[in-house]
Amino acid sequence: xxxxxxxxxxxxxxxxxxxxxxxxxxxxxxxxxxxxxxxxxxxxxxxxxxxxxxxxxxxxxxxxxxxxxxxxxxxxxxxxxxxxxxxxxxxxxxxxxxxxxxxxxxxxxxxxxxxxxxxxxxxxxxxxxxxxxxxxxxxxxxxxxxxxxxxxxxxxxxxxxxxxxxxxxxxxxxxxxxxxxxxxxxxxxxxxxxxxxxxxxxxxxxxxxxxxxxxxxxxxxxxxxxxxxxxxxxxxxxxxxxxxxxxxxxxxxxxxxxxxxxxxxxxxxxxxxxxxxxxxxxxxxxxxxxxxxxxxxxxxxxxxxxxxxxxxxxxxxxxxxxxxxxxxxxxxxxxxxxxxxxxxxxxxxxxxxxxxxxxxxxxxxxxxxxxxxxxxxxxxxxxxxxxxxxxxxxxxxxxxxxxxxxxxxxxxxxxxxxxxxxxxxxxxxxxxxxxxxxxxxxxxxxxxxxxxxxxxxxxxxxxxxxxxxxxxxxxxxxxxxxxxx
DNA sequence: TGAAATGTTGGGGCG
DNA sequence: ACGCCCCAACATTTC
Numbered sequence: 430x431x432x433x434x435x436x437x438x439x440x441x442x443x444x445x446x447x448x449x450x451x452x453x454x455x456x457x458x459x460x461x462x463x464x465x466x467x468x469x470x471x472x473x474x475x476x477x478x479x480x481x482x483x484x485x486x487x488x489x490x491x492x493x494x495x496x497x498x499x500x501x502x503x504x505x506x507x508x509x510x511x512x513x514x515x516x517x518x519x520x521x522x523x524x525x526x527x528x529x530x531x532x533x534x535x536x537x538x539x540x541x542x543x544x545x546x547x548x549x550x551x552x553x554x555x556x557x558x559x560x561x562x563x564x565x566x567x568x569x570x571x572x573x574x575x576x577x578x579x580x581x582x583x584x585x586x587x588x589x590x591x592x593x594x595x596x597x598x599x600x601x602x603x604x605x606x607x608x609x610x611x612x613x614x615x616x617x618x619x620x621x622x623x624x625x626x627x628x629x630x631x632x633x634x635x636x637x638x639x640x641x642x643x644x645x646x647x648x649x650x651x652x653x654x655x656x657x658x659x660x661x662x663x664x665x666x667x668x669x670x671x672x673x674x675x676x677x678x679x680x681x682x683x684x685x686x687x688x689x690x691x692x693x694x695x696x697x698x699x700x701x702x703x704x705x706x707x708x709x710x711x712x713x714x715x716x717x718x719x720x721x722x723x724x725x726x727x728x729x730x731x732x733x734x735x736x737x738x739x740x741x742x743x744x745x746x747x748x749x750x751x752x753x754x755x756x757x758x759x760x761x762x763x764x765x766x767x768x769x770x771x772x773x774x775x776x777x778x779x780x781x782x783x784x785x786x787x788x789x790x791x792x793x794x795x796x797x798x799x800x801x802x803x804x805x806x807x808x809x810x811x812x813x814x815x816x817x818x819x820x821x822x823x824x825x826x827x828x829x830x831x832x833x834x835x836x837x838x839x840x841x842x843x844x845x846x847x848x849x850x851x852x853x854x855x856x857x858x859x860x861x862x863x864x865x866x867x868x869x870x871x872x873x874x875x876x877x878x879x880x881x882x883x884x885x886x887x888x889x890x891x892x893x894x895x896x897x898x899x900x901x902x903x904x905x906x907x908x909x910x911x912x913x914x
Numbered sequence: 915t916g917a918a919a920t921g922t923t924g925g926g927g928c929g
Numbered sequence: 930a931c932g933c934c935c936c937a938a939c940a941t942t943t944c
Contacts, residue, residue: 664915782915821915833944834916841916900917904944 439464439526439608447532447681448491449641450498454560455530460602471510477538481805483774487639489622491680494640504605508615533562536723563684568721578725581828586714632772644677656701660708666777667850675809719813730816738825744793759892762842763787765855774808785822786836791899796823832907842868
C-alpha cells in the first residue's frame with residue numbers, strides 16, 4: 430500500500446491476462462497514485478508461446494471493452510508493441526514514473542518472464558509491485574504432507590478447498606487520472622488481430638460477447654440457468670448446463686474468486702443444488718490444478734509428464750490429422766466436436782475428451798499435434814489447462830486416464846447425445862438419419878441412407894479407422910509402455 | 915471423467 | 930416336479 434508520499438506520482442499499470450476493472454488488485458493499487466498509465470503490450474519477445482488465432486480475435490474484442498472502461502475512468506489504455514522490458518522502461522521514462530504494477534501470472538514461461546522482468550526493472554531502479562493474479566490459491570504454496578507438489582487431483586483439491594478463504598473484495602476505482610504527458614497509443618485495428626481473408630470469425634461473433642461485461646452476463650445467466658442440474662447435465666453437449674466461462678477466465682475478464690463469491694451468494698436461491706455447486710467448483714479446481722502442475726513442471730506443454738511415453742510409437746500425422754481437424758473422420762460425435770470448435774472457437778468438455786482420445790488412441794497421433802490445434806482454434810486456450818488436459822487424455826499426464834481407457838465414439842455419442850441433437854447441429858449432412866444410426870451411419874441399411882440423402886464416402890466420410898481394429902492397435906502400442914516401466 | 919470380455923445369477927420355456 | 934438350456938441382467942476382471 431503506497432503511503433501519502435506517492436500521491437504526486439504516476440504509476441504504470443501493465444495489463445496482461447487480467448483484462449478487467451473489477452477485482453483487479455494492481456489497478457486498485459494504481460488508483461492510489463495521482464496518475465495512472467495503463468498499458469497493454471503486444472510482446473515481440475519469443476520466450477512465451479504466442480496467442481493462437483482464436484484468442485487473438487478474443488483479445489481484440491476484450492481490449493476494445495477494457496479500453497472503453499478505462500476511457501470512462503479517465504486513464505486511456507496505451508497499446509504498444511515490443512519487448513516488455515524495453516517498452517516498460519521507455520514508457521516509464523516518458524511519463525516520469527518509477528512505479529510499475531502488474532498482476533502475477535502463474536507457471537511456465539509467463540511466470541519466468543515476469544520474475545526476470547521484475548528483477549531487471551528493479552535493478553534499473555524501478556519500484557515494481559506485483560499482485561495476486563487469477564487463481565484461488567498460490568500454486569507454489571500448496572504442498573503435500575511430505576512437502577512435494579500434488580500429482581493427483583482429488584487430494585490436491587481437498588487441500589485447496591479445505592484451506593480456502595475468499596479474500597475481501599478489492600475496491601474498484603471510480604475515477605483515474607492521466608498524466609499530462611500521456612504517451613501515444615498504437616491503433617488496435619493495426620494489430621491485425623482479427624481475421625480478414627478469409628473472415629472465419631462469423632461463428633465466434635455469433636457465439637460470444639468478449640469483455641468484462643460479457644463475462645458477468647455469462648455468469649449471471651449460468652447462475653440463473655445451467656448451474657441447476659450441472660452435476661449430471663454438464664456432460665451433455667446437447668444441453669445448456671456448461672458455464673462457458675472459460676474464455677472469459679482465460680482473458681482474465683473474471684476471476685475464480687468472483688465466481689466463487691457469486692456461488693456463495695446464490696446458494697439456496699435456486700442456483701443449483703449443493704452437489705451442482707460442488708461439481709462446478711471442482712471444475713474450476715481442475716483449472717487450478719493445471720496451473721499447479723505448470724508451476725512444478727514448466728515444460729508440460731512440450732514434454733511428457735510421464736517419461737515412459739517418450740518412446741511411445743506415435744504415428745506420423747499424415748492425412749488423418751487433417752481429417753480430424755476438419756471434422757471428417759466419419760465418426761459423427763468426433764466430427765461434430767471438431768466442427769463446433771472450428772465454428773465457435775469452443776468445444777464442449779465431454780466432446781474434447783472424446784476427440785482427444787480419438788486422435789491419440791484411434792489415430793495414434795501425438796497429443797502435441799492436437800494440443801497445437803486446440804491452442805490455435807480455442808478462444809479459451811490456456812497455457813496450463815490445454816497441455817495438461819491433453820496429456821491427461823493421452824495417458825502421459827498427471828493423474829491421467831490410463832492409456833487403455835479408450836473411448837468408444839459410438840457409445841459416447843449414444844450416451845451423451847442420445848437424440849443426436851448435437852451431431853445434427855454440426856454435421857447437418859447426416860441430419861436426416863434416424864436416431865438409431867446417427868452415431869454410426871455406416872451400419873445403416875442402404876435404403877435408410879438413401880432416404881436420408883447420404884452416400885457414404887461422398888456426402889459424408891466413411892470411418893477413417895475401424896473402431897475395433899484401432900482399439901486393438903492402440904492397446905498393443907500400450908504394451909511398449911508397460912514393458913518400459 | 916471406459917469398454918469389452920468374462921463370470922455369475924436367476925427366471926422362464928420346455929421336454 | 931424336475932433338470933436343462935437359454936439368456937438377460939448384473940458383477941467382476943482385464944485391457
